[in-house]
Amino acid sequence: MRRRTPSRRLLAATLLVASVLAPVAAAPATAVHAASAPAPGAGLAGGDDCPPDGLGPELTAKLDRTIEKVRVQAGIPGVVVGLWMPGRGSYVRATGVADKATGEPMFANTYVRIGSETKTFTVTALLQLVDEGRVGLDDPIAKYVHGVRNGHRITLRHLAEMRSGLYPYTADKDFVQALLSEPRRQWTPQEVLPYGLKHENTAEPGTTFQYSNTNLVLLGLVVEKVTGRPLAEVLRHRVFRPAHLKDSALPYGAEFPEPHAHGYTNQTLSGAVEDSTDWNPSWAWAAGGMTSNLRDLRHWAEVLATGRLLSPETQAQRLKTLPTGFPGTTYGLGILETNGWIGHNGSLPGYETVTVYLPERKATLVVLINTDSLVGGQEPSTLLARAITEVVTPDHVYAGAIPPR
Template sequence: MAAVLTAGAIAIAMATPAPAVPRGPATVASSDARASQDAQDTPFTRKLTADLLAHMQRLRVPGAIVSVSTPAHGTWTTALGTADLATGTPISARDHMRVGSITKTFTGTVILQLVQEGRLALDKPVAAYRQGVPNGGRITIRQLLQMTSGLYNYAEDPRFNRQLDQHPERYWSPQELLDIAFRHPVYFPPGTGYHYSNTNYVLLGLIAEQVTGRPLASLLRERVFEPAGLEETSFANGRSIPRPHAQGYMFIDNVDSLTAPVLTGKDAAWADWSAGNPRNATRDNASLAWSAGAAVSTVDDLRRWAKTLATGTLLSPAVQRERLTFVPTSDLPGAPTYGLAVANILGYIGHDGEIPGYNSFMGYDPATRTTIVVLTNLNQSPDGTAPAIELTKQIIDQLTPQDSAALS
């Protein structure tokens, strides 16, 4: 299970052009894919559709749902490719998909609402709310939200990933996930660095439950999904996904994804040719991510949520200002910055997500009032890239070419 902020690892190595190599089994989008009803037939959308289909072919993406909203072009939503490789069923813009770490924006919003209500304090130590956390007397709620706690990311544990590959149906309790993390030393003293860690958000989910006495699923529904009008979004912490949904696929298993490089040139061509058929991961147990990644949503809901998140509709202006206080994620040019359960990616305020079978991106740019949402039913391409991020780059290239160049 890949566990980093995907958009934070976008830098791609230079390489020679790929040779002509026979492709592996066909598991890619069809050029006769149908767009949703509100898609507009304009030169912009025709060019973008062609580019997206070409990149889906290259990335071996079975299906993708894409939505772009701008003042100039309006809202354009399209579904491209296949929802189910076994039946050939076309993907639909109404399909549900797991959204992985976009869940963190929901969990983080609940935490910030509790801060707003005076039931939590951003700069109070975690030990005030939960015992047994390494450095718990020094790590603050803010540092958990901002990925600066230094706590080990349980999703990087090799034994855990082997168990995910061998028993994808297994249920994991939040405490089991924390136990894995706490067996490892911390990365750095609190507040002295950045390291993306699902452990932070499992802790935050448990703290939210403890403070309120309410299950996390109820908190998310009552405090986020219903107030934001997210009628098709749910916390699906198990093996089931609401219907209709796209099947989710994996080429690279969880163990290999820990060290899978981003390949280019001959290496990428060989990886594509030798990839074989992907594994159907639709019913892998999402409890592996709990409050860090078990939500399910649709493109329409995420388009609505991206703007709500970026503009702070569910928070006070003061708390929203805290949320949008960002730290760098790396020294790479154009790398995202990270706030309180939200990323800033080239001015797009939002998040990406990856969980077995699915990859996603959503973002809203307040300066241009542009929203981009991309959902794919493949979590990682054979060349090691994140398909939703790669398709997002193509969209940004058409909207603002200079921004796309910064992503490369």
């Protein structure tokens, strides 16, 4: 059900920071429809202290128009948006198509590949080990992983806050060529790291923000070494279960839970748009290999931003965000802050997501789309999140992900 013809796999040159791509052609518009899908999507609207009758007809209609306008202009095939604002109401909508070949409408209970949102889970597991005294944020990576250039001075903190100076393996030309030539290939952390570690470091540790997936693969290895368990198992027992996330996973390879929409990308050797639904994200692993859905991401947004799985002291360290060089966006320990919204976004061939929480309003926003093709150098998920927050929280407009380089 809802499973399409397998397509080739591809990987982005970066996860949060996508490669510069040509925008995909606009998909035909479809009617915006309420997300009253069967389980596991049922019951997504309302709940908790959000009135079940939504945000009111005027605001709901404005959001419908805003989302559909961005979707069509940005050429996004399908969109799912969830917005929960305690005291005001909730809004869950799906629009566009889940399958461009058949025209099947997008559906709210789709599973998606969440890309760099995976970082928030990996770093949470690491910070739990900090709380237990099993690792220290200021431990050098050389204590756990050998062969890292300047590893005796690069700390786990530097890695988590993207200030290690380590070159991102996903920006290496040889890696990109290997990945796009064989997008279904199964990768291990030990296979991807050399593509980044062969380069000279780009900066002194702690001095410069540079988004690098190399950092998170190393942290994943630290978690595995300290716990003696595979990262997927650690996340399942330490993060997913305590957070009551029933539909989230770090697959070994290209496994993708049902039901899921098709994903579309132009991150290909030819530049042509391809169906990337079944491409293998193992190359992203601790930096971006997870799958999830709207229900789980809604819950995770609050758990992450409020530090429910961590001690107050460790959560405070996590939220000490530093400048990134991009207006409106700062970065902490595997987490970003953008004009008051706290969380992360993700980009992987065929899929993009945004999951953020606004503590001031106790509001949650989740955006899921089935393309990663850039529009004027911007990620389409950023365009959507920005437009939505301009409507509902004009004093806290989502500034967006770190722009592509």
